[in-house]
Amino acid sequence: MAERRAGEVRATLVAFLEPHLRTEITPDLDLFASGGMSSLFALELVVHLERSFGVAVEGPDLQLANFRTVDAMTALVLRLGEAAGG
Amino acid sequence: MDEGAVTALVDDLVGDRAGGWDLAGRLPADVIGRLGAAGALCPDVAAEFGGLGWPSLATGELTAFVGSRCSSLRSLMTSQGIAAWTIRRFGSRAQRAEHLPALTSGLLAAVAFSEPGAGSDLAAMTTTIACDGDEVVVSGHKVWVTGAEYAGELLVFGRHGEGAAAALVPAGAAGVRIERVPDPLGCRAAGHAGVRLDRVRLPRGRMLAAAGVPLDWLVTSALTHGRLSVAWGCVGILRACLAAATRHATVREQFGRPLAEHQLVGRHLAELLVAEQAATHVCAHASRCWDEGRPEQVPAAVLAKHLAASGAARGAAAAVQVLGSAGAGDGHPVARAYRDAKLMEIIEGSSEISQLLLARRAVAVWA
Numbered sequence: 001m002a003e004r005r006a007g008e009v010r011a012t013l014v015a016f017l018e019p020h021l022r023t024e025i026t027p028d029l030d031l032f033a034s035g036g037m038s039s040l041f042a043l044e045l046v047v048h049l050e051r052s053f054g055v056a057v058e059g060p061d062l063q064l065a066n067f068r069t070v071d072a073m074t075a076l077v078l079r080l081g082e083a084a085g086g
Numbered sequence: 087m088d089e090g091a092v093t094a095l096v097d098d099l100v101g102d103r104a105g106g107w108d109l110a111g112r113l114p115a116d117v118i119g120r121l122g123a124a125g126a127l128c129p130d131v132a133a134e135f136g137g138l139g140w141p142s143l144a145t146g147e148l149t150a151f152v153g154s155r156c157s158s159l160r161s162l163m164t165s166q167g168i169a170a171w172t173i174r175r176f177g178s179r180a181q182r183a184e185h186l187p188a189l190t191s192g193l194l195a196a197v198a199f200s201e202p203g204a205g206s207d208l209a210a211m212t213t214t215i216a217c218d219g220d221e222v223v224v225s226g227h228k229v230w231v232t233g234a235e236y237a238g239e240l241l242v243f244g245r246h247g248e249g250a251a252a253a254l255v256p257a258g259a260a261g262v263r264i265e266r267v268p269d270p271l272g273c274r275a276a277g278h279a280g281v282r283l284d285r286v287r288l289p290r291g292r293m294l295a296a297a298g299v300p301l302d303w304l305v306t307s308a309l310t311h312g313r314l315s316v317a318w319g320c321v322g323i324l325r326a327c328l329a330a331a332t333r334h335a336t337v338r339e340q341f342g343r344p345l346a347e348h349q350l351v352g353r354h355l356a357e358l359l360v361a362e363q364a365a366t367h368v369c370a371h372a373s374r375c376w377d378e379g380r381p382e383q384v385p386a387a388v389l390a391k392h393l394a395a396s397g398a399a400r401g402a403a404a405a406v407q408v409l410g411s412a413g414a415g416d417g418h419p420v421a422r423a424y425r426d427a428k429l430m431e432i433i434e435g436s437s438e439i440s441q442l443l444l445a446r447r448a449v450a451v452w453a
Contacts, residue, residue: 020450038443038446039302039303039305039306040306040384040385040388040443040446040447041384041450042300042302042303042306043303043306043307043310043384044381044382044384044385045381046303047379047380047381047383047384048381050379051378051379051380051381058174058175058176058177058296059175059176059177059178059179059181059182059294059295059296060178060295060296061296062175062176062296062299062303063296063298063299064249064299064300064303
């Protein structure tokens with residue numbers, strides 16, 4: 001169940017990221033190492049993640065480590081979803 | 087309070103006194119206090135924190151109304167809104183519960199970004215927010231902090247380790263010095279000041295929980311809220327100019343007919359209307375993106391701010407032109423608009439910085 005959810009989250013994130021960053025996104029790619037991530041787009045990514053998965057990323061969760069890769073964001077979404085009882 | 091009641095309160099408190107405040111370079115404390123106590127300076131704060139819980143669209147319309155009367159007062163709304171939003175987004179649950187109800191019940195917050203060596207290039211900021219046991223130590227020099235002269239708290243942005251942090255500094259804390267900007271070009275009553283922070287020691291809980299976050303995340307989030315607010319404020323400037331210019335042009339006669347019937351004057355009125363409508367629509371779009379939680383809110387706020395600020399600067403210049411000597415006395419609504427609108431092309435991302443961000447957006451979407 002959790003694995004299926006993780007797969008959905010990864011797929012949604014990749015579908016959002018690829019057209020913006022114009023590169024093939026693998027789950028462990030460091031998104032912030034390539035230089036393609038503008039400050040505006042980083043915030044768009046946070047908002048996208050919140051809207052798509054019904055979570056709120058606030059306070060201590062707003063750390064680069066949670067957004068560096070698709071895998072990291074997936075783990076964050078699953079953790080926040082559990083905390084919200086979802 | 088609903089939107090009508092808050093608008094009536096603003097109408098009652100401001101009336102036609104903004105010109106006098108501009109000339110005096112000061113807003114009356116009771117005006118700031120009463121609007122603050124009503125939660126009207128940051129009406130988008132949720133009801134659970136004592137706020138009015140308004141969507142961005144309603145907040146924007148109020149911002150435009152305040153901006154149509156007094157850009158100095160509207161500037162305080164912009165700062166209060168940024169402070170509340172930043173606490174909401176980057177604070178812990180406990181910090182939100184502690185500080186947001188204060189901001190909706192009368193405490194005024196100012197927001198400190200710029201430094202002598204860090205204006206458009208905020209990455210060059212040198213203010214530090216460092217942990218020392220149970221305390222944080224804030225050191226640096228901030229400039230052009232809107233509302234700092236009136237504020238009870240300063241939300242100070244600075245470096246923290248490899249990233250950034252924001253700290254809520256009481257204006258009266260030991261080591262804080264507020265130095266009023268003597269004669270600003272515009273928003274003269276907005277209480278702009280430099281802030282010197284000399285090893286200001288605070289309990290660690292005064293540093294927002296997201297400490298260590300990349301500086302540009304912190305700044306972009308805060309500025310997105312601020313840009314939307316400034317953009318709506320510029321809609322207000324345009325509405326004030328449209329009202330003053332059309333009234334004057336229908337009453338004042340030269341060469342035997344009202345100014346509005348002179349075609350070259352008519353063109354000014356037409357362009358003012360276009361600017362006001364265009365700014366209103368891009369602001370409403372950005373606010374809807376915000377209310378619906380759409381990622382597009384981020385570039386939409388930049389676009390709205392750039393279009394509304396440049397439209398307000400052009401529109402205010404045209405309004406002064408239409409009123410001629412009737413609008414050329416300092417403190418007159420169009421004279422204020424002319425000076426205030428120019429500053430709107432500079433703050434919250436200059437027109438040039440906005441263009442750089444929009445150029446990158448254009449390439450990302452259209453190339």
